[in-house]
Amino acid sequence: MALLKKLILSVITSLAFALCTPFITQASPLAFSTERIAGQDRVETALKISQKGWDSALTVILCEYNDYPDSIAATPFAVNLNAPILLTKGDSIDPRVVKELQRLSPDKVILLGGTACLQPAIEKELEGLSLQWDRIGGIDRYETSVLLAKQLFSDSMILANGDNFPDALSAATFAGIKQIPIILTSTTLPASVIQYYQETAPKHLFVIGGEVVVPTKELTKNNFTIETRLGGYDRYETNAKVVSFMKDTYHSNDLFLASGITFPDAVAGTVLASKSNAPLLLTEKDDIPPAVYSIMREHMKVEPPTQDSNPSNGTNSSLNQGKVTASGGLNLRETPSSTGNVLITIPAAATIDLIEKQDQWYKTTYQSKTGWVSADYLTVTSKMGVISASGGLNLRDTPSSSGSMLVTIPKDTSVELIDQQGQWYKTTYQSKTGWISADYVTLSQTNAEKPTTPATPINLSVNGQVYILGGTGIIGSYAQTIIEGKVSSKYTDNLKTFPSLPSEIKQPTDPSRGDDDITPPADNPPPVTTYDPSKEVLINPFEGIPAQALSGKTIMIDPGHGGPDKGASGPTPTYEKNNTLAIAMALNDTLKQAGATVIFTRDRDVSLCTNTPYSEVEDLQGRVNLANQSKADLFISIHNDASLNTNVQGTSTYYSEDNPKQYESQHLAVSIQSAVIDTIKTNNRGPKQSGFYVLRNTTMPSILLETAFISNPYEEARLQNPTFQKNVAGAIFIGIYNYYKNPLPEA
Ligand SMILES: [Zn+2]
Structure with missing residues (x-):
């Protein structure tokens, strides 16, 4: 949703x-x-x-x-x-x-x-x-x-x-x-x-x-x-x-x-x-x-924490570093603008890696949040590299070995690295700016003030954040630090022994427990920040499945949102309503090939609410009415997930205990979730129970797929890719096929 x-x-x-x-x-x-x-x-x-x-x-x-x-x-x-x-x-x-x-x-x-x-x-x-x-x-x-x-x-x-x-x-x-x-x-x-x-x-x-x-x-x-x-x-x-x-x-x-x-x-x-x-x-x-x-x-x-998208082990591609000069700290904003939402305030004198520059704004990551800071309050120092090639290293006018040579930089010269493109660094030597091969450059440690990593290895993190509404005059800093676990509450009732933290007893390496609060690390995608669409390989969902496997079945596809309701939006920006429709269209093709009859709540960019002002409930009720009148066998609602934390990734499939076919719905959710995870390899956030309107008010087995997080730049890019969309559709089909193939035992 x-x-x-x-x-x-x-x-x-x-x-x-x-x-x-x-x-x-x-x-x-x-x-x-x-x-x-x-x-x-x-x-x-x-x-x-x-x-x-x-x-x-x-x-x-x-x-x-x-x-x-x-x-x-x-x-x-x-x-x-x-x-x-x-x-x-x-x-x-x-x-x-x-x-x-x-x-x-x-x-x-x-x-x-x-x-x-x-x-x-x-x-x-x-x-x-x-x-x-x-x-x-x-x-x-x-x-x-x-x-x-x-x-x-x-x-x-x-x-x-x-x-x-x-x-x-x-x-x-x-x-x-x-x-x-x-x-x-x-x-x-x-x-x-x-x-x-x-x-x-x-x-x-x-x-x-x-x-x-x-x-x-x-x-x-x-x-x-x-x-x-x-x-x-x-x-x-x-x-x-x-x-x-x-x-x-x-x-x-x-x-x-x-x-x-x-x-x-x-x-x-x-x-x-x-x-x-x-x-x-x-x-x-x-x-x-x-x-x-x-x-x-x-x-x-x-x-267990997800892998940090900006690890401090030197593998990130940021070259420049900035030290915050604003005495009150510097706001990290969602967009490169002083009106962008503030994600977090970076304290004065902190040193940050600068990933990218746009006008007077630098992109950076601080405490797992990626956003933009104003260049006006930063002292920027470039990373330094030392030339290691024994005969010196050629500075070229383009980042390529066929680029014209500008000058040769002698071995052991320390140079400022301004930019990087692939295996090439941009630098300036003797007033000439050009490119040197990264193969012959040793990065030097210039940043003594970089925050030191804690001595204790961190293997757990709290999954959840507290948003405090209002300033310290209303909810004080002491209360805030109690929540952060840094100081004790003054209430003796709050000092009692609480149950030990769950991950101390649960083994995250054992996914068979089925606890969706624990994500097996093996299921985590690599800490990618850039997306390579060519890595997305089209699967054949029909492999091993008989022809016309869904013949005689009527399936209602519900692409979430539409019309004035854009749904969630991704940073680029992209909109959920478009992704859900694209996946729905791909699912239509797949299900029809399998012999099913397909009907839609919407098959274009419209809302089911025709009144003004727009009402989400009327829109949802419109979808429910269509489904219940259609006598469809299954109801499949497609959505993208979103989070204020742009690092969050993964897939969930929801069913509702309030649906008259709650057990079938749950069975369908489990089957689809499993097929989708197998296919697109996203973080498994599990099948989940929820009272979503379309799930509790439809009369047939119903699920809602939160495909991936549009708020996460990597998953946002995946959601845009037609190959990915087709694979999601293929996976939903496999899930539906398995649902029918392995029916619930008779009560
Ligand atoms: Zn949605």
């Missing part, structure tokens, strides 16, 4: 330390890497969240920055529209927000709340920017939540007290992912809420918070039937209960952390967390409350 799923595989030195030092293991069993998404104020934090999650947006939601009651119920609505939530003051649009609107270039801006919060002047300003706007605002927060709910299709309802924010916030990512409306109430039910309940008669009612905030008596008096109540003695325990109860909803190993004291940074973050399929946890400023701490520890997965 376009929903980002993240698997952070960066090597964390603190974890290796934790595993080797018993005291630290006991004192602080958390060892996540953290990333703070924060601006100078709440307006800027919302902008940072938007920049992190959206390259563009068809719809943007605008809220007044003090007006939590109107925005707190907006998460499922915003997720449905894939719309970032931006904050502004109420009488005019903050200039930084104007800039962000220009970057996102939406078709429409939705103003949340009445004209008392976002004043009519804002409407005028939007019109001045040639932006269409709409307003959703009831007479009070309760009615606003009802108006937002009416934009969704759901047979469920979440009820939370709207007089304070934490309970609704705790349920927000669950509501966002599952597309369940959040209805706000007071201790007495507002008339608008009673009416909504009567009109929609939801099948499932989840109540968030205890008796004090949402009294059962009040609900039963109005004929509300509570299916589940999730409430603790305080906001943190309620938060932990909600996340724990709904943990099957979350497919990410990442977590988002927001303040339980103040709301503004959290609201915008709930949409990003939902998009990322990750839970949102609440915390105090200076420590992690025990209930939340336990959830974080439960959520922490450990696995």
Whole structure:
């Protein structure tokens, strides 16, 4: 799905330390890497969240920055529209927000709340920017939540007290992912809420918070039937209960952390967390409350690290190095522009390898993140080489032995290596710039300040990252270092002995355990950063399979996304919707050759939602309707995965326990996952259970293939390759064939 799923595989030195030092293991069993998404104020934090999650947006939601009651119920609505939530003051649009609107270039801006919060002047300003706007605002927060709910299709309802924010916030990512409306109430039910309940008669009612905030008596008096109540003695325990109860909803190993004291940074973050399929946890400023701490520890997965894409053993091709001169550190950005999303801040005086230069920007990798840094804050030193050829080495005008000779550089001369092309280095000698053969150059160590690698070999890493929403004034550095495992929590409950880290007992070399949290290293692709399309060899999927093997079967192919919904995007950029369609077309050819009848949810670049504004749920429901009406035997949904961490690679196949044919679906998922891994040799992330809309609402055995990560440059390139697309199609066919050949035993 376009929903980002993240698997952070960066090597964390603190974890290796934790595993080797018993005291630290006991004192602080958390060892996540953290990333703070924060601006100078709440307006800027919302902008940072938007920049992190959206390259563009068809719809943007605008809220007044003090007006939590109107925005707190907006998460499922915003997720449905894939719309970032931006904050502004109420009488005019903050200039930084104007800039962000220009970057996102939406078709429409939705103003949340009445004209008392976002004043009519804002409407005028939007019109001045040639932006269409709409307003959703009831007479009070309760009615606003009802108006937002009416934009969704759901047979469920979440009820939370709207007089304070934490309970609704705790349920927000669950509501966002599952597309369940959040209805706000007071201790007495507002008339608008009673009416909504009567009109929609939801099948499932989840109540968030205890008796004090949402009294059962009040609900039963109005004929509300509570299916589940999730409430603790305080906001943190309620938060932990909600996340724990709904943990099957979350497919990410990442977590988002927001303040339980103040709301503004959290609201915008709930949409990003939902998009990322990750839970949102609440915390105090200076420590992690025990209930939340336990959830974080439960959520922490450990696995062998992927190979570093930029190993420090000298095999990388970067030649130049830069030392950060900015005293406050230097931002590593996703794109070579000062508006590019900040991936991480590289500390002052750090030395980094410079891979490539574009205008005033250098490409570099820091802590497994690859991005761009401004050349203005770097002292650049080139790598040096010493000429080893006994008779000296010719400097030529082109990187080729047939290039004209400019001058001969004597043996043992030290030269600056400016660039590299294949086996040739670019250098300057006696004011002449040209190329020398790398075969006769010994690289010299020029970089004494290079970060030293830890003495302890690192063989594990925490799979997952904590995104901290808001600055240190809201969630302090001490709390952050607790999460990183560097200091101890002051709560004695957090000092108890937690179960030992999983990889201490699991052998990663034994893939038969079938634990998808462990990836056998043998399945990892080589640490490639550049893609050679010629390495992709076309397979013959029909080998060993009888002709017309799928004769009589009807298979529905569902290429994910389409039309205005581009799906996830890759760095180049490329778009998921195009890759899924290309694989679907190849699958059509293969299945037809095997005698199957093929039908599509879409066979061109369209959405199944014909209304405006675009609604993801309507699009998905359209696909489900087509499938269920078609009486297809199988439903195959094709997607690309994506992660905020561009190093993550691999393939997953999903099935849903809510599908009426859940066992067949699981069997199909296992069969297809195995055939795909065998064929395209991606990281095996395993068959997985998930409640994806198209999987739980279709009536036939259904799977969803997350082919590979479009967010990873290497897999992005593979996804573009027609040979790869055909091989994926061939593998799906083999998986389907094996599914029929090895049926489930009769119950
Ligand atoms: Zn997708």
